[in-house]
Amino acid sequence: MRRLNVNHLTRVEGNGAITIEVDGKKVKRVRIEIIEGPRLFETLAIGKLPSENLNLVPRICGICTLSHRYASIRAIEKCLGIAVPKKTFLLRELMHHGEMIESHSLHIFLLTLPDLFGYPGAPALADKYEEYLKEGLELKKFGNRIMEVVSGRVIHGENPVIGGFGKFPTEKELLKLSSQARCLIPLISHTIDLLGDSKIPKYLDQETQYVCVNPPKKRYGFSGDSILISDGQVFDAEDYKKVTNERVVDHSYAKRALYNGKPYTTGAIARINNLGDRLNGMAAEYYHKYWNNRWKKNPIFNNTAQAIEILYCLEKIQELIDQIIALRNHKIIKPKKENGTGTGLVEAPRGILFHSYEIKNGRMEKSDIITPTGQNLDDIERYMRKAAEHLLEKNEKDNEILRQLEIIARAYDPCISCSSHLIRVVRK
């Protein structure tokens, strides 16, 4: 028996490790160990005012900060009976699309492309592929700028509040964003071609289940009040536990999720697989150009799915801004009640995010937060097992096996402590 270890998953947020126990050519056990300490945010929220909770929970993550804020706002407003005007809804969508661009471009250009070009990391791209480095940074900068304009800051913006916005961005600021979005489309288009034309090994192919938010009116998007599964089932947001079925495992501080007793995947690939036929414009053209049935079986396609989503966002942002500037600013909508329950659903860049609360006498009584990476972990382990079995059968060296496992981890863009460059192989 011997163990293959990735002791420090790098380029994700937090600390994680991968351990594979091997007996001859048989894989005995695959474990992703989330060794980051418990965060306790759900407990910290108890007794707080909803507005305090709203400032607390985005600190769960510095990358998907606005996804947490948006999910939290949606849950609180359900609890307190607040219905916001269309302008606020559209501005929240705009900020959320900005976060999606920032996060996806960080992942694609700085974390994934080095693998594709055979470089050890993003700085080395400056050697022969400086154009991609520059394009990634331009897109990331643009995503940040949207968040800054709408939410007030690049990270942990406080401008989106319960019932509206502290301050509405000006028409001039919004029109500039719209114009920039239009100019950036060629940058992502040729990266979709690069990723779409790249060869993805078939040995990883195996069926899985995909879970995402079901945006209303048969639209593509990142928010909604129901959950869509790749088997066609739709669940109301309040029934989210029927989908997630969380459990604790002994080797990790992250809870795991199973739907129908089986692992599932969430994230860009789940959205594209479940909702891709709802895309419009150039994003739809690229979807039809590159999507095929293998996308339902292989998580590496998540990279291309993210690139298509960046294009979708750049197109959608222009549409959102046209709608936003036609609407009047409004005052913050006050709560109608002090008690209630509600679940806020949004798609974070890495997948479906749940914030479910109970508010009693104007204070947080219960909080349940389920993040995408926790939901993906069982499926990541399953795909790693499949890869390891194949590579051991082919007598690949340990370093190559571990490199391939890093690529799988990276494809999921996990929000724990990303892919793996600091590797040690322990033989027993």
Next chain:
Amino acid sequence: MIKEEVISELSRLVNSNNIIFVGLGNRNRGDDAAGLKLIDDLEHINPGLFISEEKGIESIILRIIGGEKNQKIIFIDACDLNASPGDITFMRLENINDNRISSHRLPISTLISLLKNKGKSAYLLGIQPFSLKFGNGISGSVESTLRELEDIIRKNLKN
């Protein structure tokens, strides 16, 4: 008072004009704003040569990888030198042992490796702070050093 050898080395680099100053820090934390303040005071002379952290890491990288070869990048920041407030250090940054990984920040070692790939070199102009407390302004001793640095840079850019 800034030491003569620092004035001489800084003047030589600035005089080449193949240089970019990058101001780092936090405007809300007393003397930590030193790097940003120096950029505020100088960028109107030639905006292409000065950039602050507040423009975002992406803008900084785009600026520094886009310039000419052999360019010198000078990072200005508050630095605990175990010295008197306002004292400065000026050093070339090489082989920094900083491999902290975060999706929020680019490790300085990674940035230096990027600069090396582009045939550029990095320097640190570190200023000993008096206080980094929230809400404090820049202290008198650090302010005085900033004025001296501003004079050196202005004088040599003109040349």
